[in-house]
Each structure stands twice: as structure tokens, then as C-alpha cells.
Amino acid sequence: MVDLSINIAGLRLKNPVLLASGTVGYGNEIAEFTDLNKLGGIVTKSLSLKPRKGNPPPRITETPSGMLNAIGLANVGVESFLNDKIPFLKKLNTTLICNIAASSIEEYVECTRILTLEESIHAFEINVSCPNVNEGGLEFGNDLNAVGRITDRVKNATNKTIFIKLSPNVSRISDFAKVVKENGGDGVSAINTLVGTAFDIYSRKPKIKNITGGLSGPAIKPIALAKVLEIKRNVDIPIIGIGGIMDWKDAAEMMIVGASAFQIGTVNFINPNAGVEIVEGLKTYCEQNSIQNISELTGSYQI
Amino acid sequence: MYVEKSKVESVQKISDNIFLIKVLSPSIASLAKPGQFCNIKVSENSFPLLRRPFSICDVEDDYLFFLFDIHGEGTKLISEKKPGESLELLGPLGNGFDYKDGYDTAVIVAGGLGVAPFPFLLKNLPTNKKVISLLGGRSNKNIVMQGLKNVLIATDDGSEGFHGTVVDLLKREIKNISQNKFRIFACGPNPMLKALQNYCVENNYDCQISVECAMACGFGICQGCPIDPTNGGTYLLVCKDGPVFEAKSVKL
Numbered sequence: 353m354v355d356l357s358i359n360i361a362g363l364r365l366k367n368p369v370l371l372a373s374g375t376v377g378y379g380n381e382i383a384e385f386t387d388l389n390k391l392g393g394i395v396t397k398s399l400s401l402k403p404r405k406g407n408p409p410p411r412i413t414e415t416p417s418g419m420l421n422a423i424g425l426a427n428v429g430v431e432s433f434l435n436d437k438i439p440f441l442k443k444l445n446t447t448l449i450c451n452i453a454a455s456s457i458e459e460y461v462e463c464t465r466i467l468t469l470e471e472s473i474h475a476f477e478i479n480v481s482c483p484n485v486n487e488g489g490l491e492f493g494n495d496l497n498a499v500g501r502i503t504d505r506v507k508n509a510t511n512k513t514i515f516i517k518l519s520p521n522v523s524r525i526s527d528f529a530k531v532v533k534e535n536g537g538d539g540v541s542a543i544n545t546l547v548g549t550a551f552d553i554y555s556r557k558p559k560i561k562n563i564t565g566g567l568s569g570p571a572i573k574p575i576a577l578a579k580v581l582e583i584k585r586n587v588d589i590p591i592i593g594i595g596g597i598m599d600w601k602d603a604a605e606m607m608i609v610g611a612s613a614f615q616i617g618t619v620n621f622i623n624p625n626a627g628v629e630i631v632e633g634l635k636t637y638c639e640q641n642s643i644q645n646i647s648e649l650t651g652s653y654q655i
Numbered sequence: 656m657y658v659e660k661s662k663v664e665s666v667q668k669i670s671d672n673i674f675l676i677k678v679l680s681p682s683i684a685s686l687a688k689p690g691q692f693c694n695i696k697v698s699e700n701s702f703p704l705l706r707r708p709f710s711i712c713d714v715e716d717d718y719l720f721f722l723f724d725i726h727g728e729g730t731k732l733i734s735e736k737k738p739g740e741s742l743e744l745l746g747p748l749g750n751g752f753d754y755k756d757g758y759d760t761a762v763i764v765a766g767g768l769g770v771a772p773f774p775f776l777l778k779n780l781p782t783n784k785k786v787i788s789l790l791g792g793r794s795n796k797n798i799v800m801q802g803l804k805n806v807l808i809a810t811d812d813g814s815e816g817f818h819g820t821v822v823d824l825l826k827r828e829i830k831n832i833s834q835n836k837f838r839i840f841a842c843g844p845n846p847m848l849k850a851l852q853n854y855c856v857e858n859n860y861d862c863q864i865s866v867e868c869a870m871a872c873g874f875g876i877c878q879g880c881p882i883d884p885t886n887g888g889t890y891l892l893v894c895k896d897g898p899v900f901e902a903k904s905v906k907l
Binding site for chain 1: 656658696701702703704705706745868869870871872874875876877878879880881882883889890895
């Protein structure tokens with residue numbers, strides 16, 4: 353019998369499959385197509401203190417083996433999340449991680465403080481790496497001091513597990529992971545999307561209104577793997593791997609390079625049952641390869 | 656809503672660039688309502704990566720029909736499907752037309768392939784409704800009359816019917832049409848819908864529009880297809896809150 357459960361930064365997940373923030377809203381829509389109770393956890397759409405309308409359309413465009421998005425952190429805000437979204441989420445038998453995106457350090461702290469009071473939330477993922485907003489986002493994600501300060505302040509506002517979601521749009525991502533660790537962060541999520549753009553050659557206009565967007569999908573998997581490996585080899589901190597995972601093989605690869613758990617994002621748009629299929633695929637893979645506990649895979653690369 | 660592996664029954668070439676595909680999809684067919692759509696995975700690999708949204712054109716027993724033209728790699732791949740091959744459908748998605756009551760004459764206003772959702776709507780209209788169909792296109796090559804009745808045609812180049820836009824044709828016909836209580840059901844390119852919307856809002860005509868938008872998921876999780884409501888609230892989503900809207904309720 354394979355044990356798919358994992359411990360990451362003191363958090364126990366029934367399996368390493370998490371649904372990535374911004375790709376499953378607050379869980380209710382995708383629940384029409386899949387059994388969320390079978391997954392390790394859900395990371396909810398980035399929350400800010402007040403609701404955000406998000407960017408004007410067009411917000412997305414397809415690119416070779418990927419897509420660009422500039423949603424702009426559209427979200428219902430903390431208050432509506434607690435009143436309208438939590439009732440559905442708390443009924444699920446899975447781990448709930450809340451992603452927080454803010455435009456000031458004070459706002460990160462305030463969101464964390466308020467949401468900490470909600471028992472059904474198990475952990476936070478702090479988004480310091482959204483490429484599609486003017487304030488906050490990459491402005492913080494590119495700045496080692498800012499990431500350190502945010503980690504420290506947020507950690508002091510809660511007794512729950514804190515993951516910091518890192519940007520790949522930096523020269524050395526492991527330096528950021530190190531700062532997270534030094535400031536008391538429990539783990540890192542890597543990677544957020546890569547800044548990209550696409551233009552229409554006839555109108556010569558950008559295909560998304562925000563001009564640049566975040567690139568996701570299979571196109572970024574090799575980059576995500578390299579970034580996770582870089583962190584694993586340089587910093588002793590638990591990693592949630594993210595970037596281009598489409599199936600159980602991609603997931604196994606992500607764990608081998610160093611991820612304790614992983615998130616799937618873009619694939620949810622195409623196959624809303626992908627998470628459950630990955631759980632099953634990994635189980636078979638472990639059985640066939642005499643892996644008793646899936647956590648044996650983490651960082652098991654042979655270099 | 657289902658994700659259903661569906662078998663291609665036939666791909667019929669309607670004109671140079673326009674195709675009608677018939678697929679066996681019993682679960683989705685049993686739920687589909689006029690004006691809804693399916694998000695279709697056209698390949699089994701990641702090229703193209705995302706699904707493509709298509710209006711449900713018609714339903715016959717366990718079969719669904721989709722009308723499309725080739726305008727990119729995705730639609731090209733669908734046009735090359737052979738009978739017996741499979742397509743993965745996700746649907747039925749979105750809200751359809753409100754067509755059951757409140758009017759006597761259904762006025763179909765379609766631009767080009769905007770005709771797509773109407774065969775299924777007409778099939779489901781209560782039998783006491785009159786129908787008039789106004790179809791517009793750049794030229795007569797772009798006119799598809801698929802399943803419509805009582806058709807009047809407008810072409811931009813005058814190659815068939817009224818020389819002008821379909822909205823101008825509606826303006827010409829409105830005297831006759833407005834003798835009965837009517838509701839306009841419209842679908843087409845954005846500039847056409849915008850012109851129609853202006854006209855209907857000015858005159859307070861009852862009008863529902865089916866809006867097209869690039870989307871990834873089709874059911875609300877990607878937030879990729881926002882549309883501004885006229886009441887100034889937060890964005891609606893074309894996939895989940897539409898694709899059919901009251902013409903006066905959204906900004907195009």
C-alpha cells in the first residue's frame with residue numbers, strides 16, 4: 353500500500369496535489385467536474401483586503417504550449433471571501449491554503465491577521481510575485497529586503513504555516529528562498545508566471561490589454577524545474593513546485609528535482625479533473641517502482 | 656455539465672471555409688439549451704493547448720452540431736476530423752436565450768457565423784411564435800442559412816439581398832416587425848452587436864445578444880473573459896454570466 357500523504361512545513365496533506373491559486377477561483381465552479389476531497393489541497397484565488405475588479409479585457413491569449421494571462425488579481429476581498437466563499441470551502445475534506453496579494457506590507461499583515469481567525473484555513477501562500485498589477489506584485493518580488501520584511505511581518509501575524517510564492521523573474525531565485533527562511537517563512541512556492549507578451553502582426557497591437565502578462569502552461573515546465581532544483585540545492589526549505597505540470601509524469605519530475613508538494617494550474621482550464629487523475633497516476637507509478645511513501649521522491653535526483 | 660469524449664459522425668463542408676460538424680455526445684445533448692456552448696479540446700496533445708468555445712448549433716437526439724469557419728489552427732484541426740475520430744467536449748456551458756414567453760415574434764439578427772446558435776433556438780421556440788430571420792455578411796459567400804426560416808439577407812457588397820448591414824436591414828423592416836410584440840435574438844461580430852445594441856437601447860427594444868470572447872476554461876475559473884455591466888458593478892464573465900445578455904445590460 354503506497355502512502356501518498358506528505359508533511360510539508362508542519363502541514364499534513366493527504367497527497368502532494370494542490371490546485372494553484374487563480375486557476376480554481378474559490379473551488380465551487382470546478383467542483384462540478386471533479387472531487388476536490390481527493391486532492392491534497394486547494395490554494396484559493398489571491399485575496400486582497402478590499403475587492404479588486406481586475407484588468408480590462410482581453411485578459412488572456414494562447415501562445416505555443418502556453419498561455420498569457422493578465423487577470424490583475426480580480427477578487428472578492430477578504431470580507432466577502434469569509435462570508436460567501438468559506439461556507440463551501442470548509443465543507444471540503446481537503447487542506448485549504450489562502451493566497452494573499454496586497455499592495456503594501458500593512459495590507460499583507462491585515463489580511464493575514466483577519467483570515468487567521470478562520471479555523472478552516474490551514475495555511476497561507478503570500479503572493480509577492482504577481483506580474484500583472486502596478487502596486488505590490490513584482491515590485492516586492494524583485495526586492496530581497498521587501499520579501500524578507502513581508503515574510504517576517506506576516507509570520508508574526510499568524511500561527512499558521514506561511515509559504516511565500518516566488519517570482520522566476522529574478523536572477524537568482526535561491527537568494528529569495530534563503531531570505532524567506534531567514535525571516536521565519538515555513539516554505540516557498542515556486543514558480544509564479546514568467547513575464548511575457550504577444551502582438552498581433554496585422555494590427556500591431558498587444559494581444560492582451562495589459563500589454564504583458566504571465567506565461568504559464570507546459571512551455572514553462574523546464575524553467576520551473578530548473579528553479580526548484582536551484583532552490584533545493586542551495587537552501588534547506590520545503591518547496592511547493594509549480595509550473596507547467598499537465599500530468600502525473602510532470603508531477604513526479606517536479607518532486608524528483610526537489611518539490612515536497614506541487615500545484616497544478618493551467619491544466620485545470622483544459623481538464624478540470626486533472627488533479628484526481630494525477631493522484632491516481634502517481635499511485636500507480638509508486639506501486640510499479642516500489643516507492644512506499646511518495647515523499648521519498650522529493651529531491652531524489654541522481655546528478 | 657459534463658466532460659464527454661464524443662465521436663465525430665460527420666464533417667460537412669457548407670462553403671469554402673465554413674463547416675458543420677456532427678458529434679455523438681448523449682450526455683451533453685440531453686442537457687443542452689438554446690444559446691449555450693461547448694468548450695472543445697480539438698487535439699489530444701498540447702497543440703493547441705486550450706479548448707475552443709463553440710455555440711451549440713443544433714441538437715438531434717444524441718447528436719450535437721457545431722458550425723464553424725477556419726480562422727486558426729484549432730478550427731483547421733476540427734475541420735480535418737474524420738468520422739469515428741473523437742473530440743473531447745466540455746458542456747453545456749453558460750446561460751442560453753430567454754425565449755419561452757413575453758413576445759409574439761422572434762427576430763433573429765445574425766452576422767456571418769453568428770447564425771450558429773439559431774437553428775437550435777428556432778427548433779425550441781413555442782409553436783405560437785412568428786419568426787423573421789435577418790442575416791448579414793460581407794458578401795453572399797458569408798451567408799449561411801442553416802436551419803433558419805423566413806430569411807431576409809443583407810450583404811455589405813450588395814451581392815445578395817439588401818445592400819448594407821444587417822442592422823440597417825432591421826431598421827428598414829422594423830415597421831413591419833413592430834406590428835407585433837417582438838424580441839430580438841442576436842449573435843455576430845462585436846461591431847455589429849454594438850450597432851444593434853445602440854439602436855435597441857435608443858428605441859427601448861427587447862433584445863438579447865450572444866457575445867463572443869476568447870476564453871480558457873469556459874466555466875468561470877480562469878476569469879479570462881470579463882465584460883463590463885452597464886450598472887457599473889464588478890465585471891461579469893462571458894462564459895458563466897453569458898454568453899447571452901440583455902443588450903442593455905453590458906458594455907461592448
